[in-house]
Amino acid sequence: MFDLTGRTALVTGAGQNIGTGIARSLADAGARVLVNDVVPDRADEVAASLGGDAKPVPFDVTDREAVAAAIDAAGPVDVLVNNAGNGGTEAMLPGRFVDTVPDQWQGPLDVNLHGVLHCCHAVLPGMVERGHGRIITISSAAGTHGVGLGFAPYSVGKGGSLSLMRSLALEHGRDGITANSVALGIMDSVRAETARALAGTVPVGRLGSPDDVGPLCAYLASDEAAWITGQTIGLNGGSFTS
Ligand SMILES: NC(=O)c1ccc[n+]([C@@H]2O[C@H](COP(=O)([O-])OP(=O)(O)OC[C@H]3O[C@@H](n4cnc5c(N)ncnc54)[C@H](O)[C@@H]3O)[C@@H](O)[C@H]2O)c1
Numbered sequence: 001m002f003d004l005t006g007r008t009a010l011v012t013g014a015g016q017n018i019g020t021g022i023a024r025s026l027a028d029a030g031a032r033v034l035v036n037d038v039v040p041d042r043a044d045e046v047a048a049s050l051g052g053d054a055k056p057v058p059f060d061v062t063d064r065e066a067v068a069a070a071i072d073a074a075g076p077v078d079v080l081v082n083n084a085g086n087g088g089t090e091a092m093l094p095g096r097f098v099d100t101v102p103d104q105w106q107g108p109l110d111v112n113l114h115g116v117l118h119c120c121h122a123v124l125p126g127m128v129e130r131g132h133g134r135i136i137t138i139s140s141a142a143g144t145h146g147v148g149l150g151f152a153p154y155s156v157g158k159g160g161s162l163s164l165m166r167s168l169a170l171e172h173g174r175d176g177i178t179a180n181s182v183a184l185g186i187m188d189s190v191r192a193e194t195a196r197a198l199a200g201t202v203p204v205g206r207l208g209s210p211d212d213v214g215p216l217c218a219y220l221a222s223d224e225a226a227w228i229t230g231q232t233i234g235l236n237g238g239s240f241t242s
Contacts, residue, residue, distance in 0.1 A: 003029060004079070007079055010033075012036045014037060022214045032052070061118055078132060085112045131175060143156075158183075165180055181232040206237065
């Protein structure tokens with residue numbers, strides 16, 4: 001079950017935390033993993049740690065031409081996991097939308113939305129030609145439900161990218177391509193004091209870890225998941241029920 005032998009999987013932002021966990025699960029299931037990160041050393045280290053035929057493919061997902069060139073050079077991609085995402089080039093600074101200035105909106109949209117558009121656009125022609133593909137986008141409860149902590153532009157990026165998955169599912173269902181989103185709740189990579197404060201609010205009693213995310217991605221990447229597409233799966237320890 002969930003045998004990805006013979007598949008090549010590109011995981012963006014796989015140089016640490018959640019992306020590394022996803023890369024490891026896909027490699028464990030037999031996939032050849034292309035480890036992307038904007039920080040080349042991180043991509044190198046993770047690819048080396050995975051061993052086998054894993055390969056670092058550093059590029060910035062916000063740079064459309066770099067994405068197209070790197071994916072062209074990498075060869076066929078069967079599975080794309082859009083994991084790279086954050087608050088943009090600035091740190092994730094909480095603040096009400098009304099108090100932001102427009103210059104603060106671009107960064108979160110660039111990486112969380114345009115980065116996903118770029119990567120999908122680059123892999124889709126090959127997937128269509130081969131009649132098979134799996135696209136998984138790591139979204140957030142910030143995109144499905146919003147969070148009252150003041151990250152509206154990030155929420156917009158996350159919501160936009162999961163909306164793209166729905167459209168791709170409809171446009172490419174007959175091409176053997178599925179497109180789904182995983183909307184994460186609060187993960188253990190937040191700062192230690194925040195983790196301590198928030199863990200008790202999660203119904204299952206702990207924050208999420210990369211080990212919770214990787215196996216779901218391995219399933220969504222598998223042949224067994226051929227009939228699940230256009231979905232947004234909440235992975236959050238019960239924090240956000242739909
Ligand atoms: N940590 C959480 O609590 C949480 C909650 C919900 C959703 N998410 C989402 O999960 C994903 C992974 O989160 P994480 O906590 O592991 O993040 P992280 O910041 O720890 O790691 C992200 C990795 O992506 C790389 N990266 C950043 N910008 C990039 C770019 N433009 N091109 C290529 N690589 C880039 C970084 O160098 C880093 O190695 C993100 O999409 C994030 O929005 C995280």
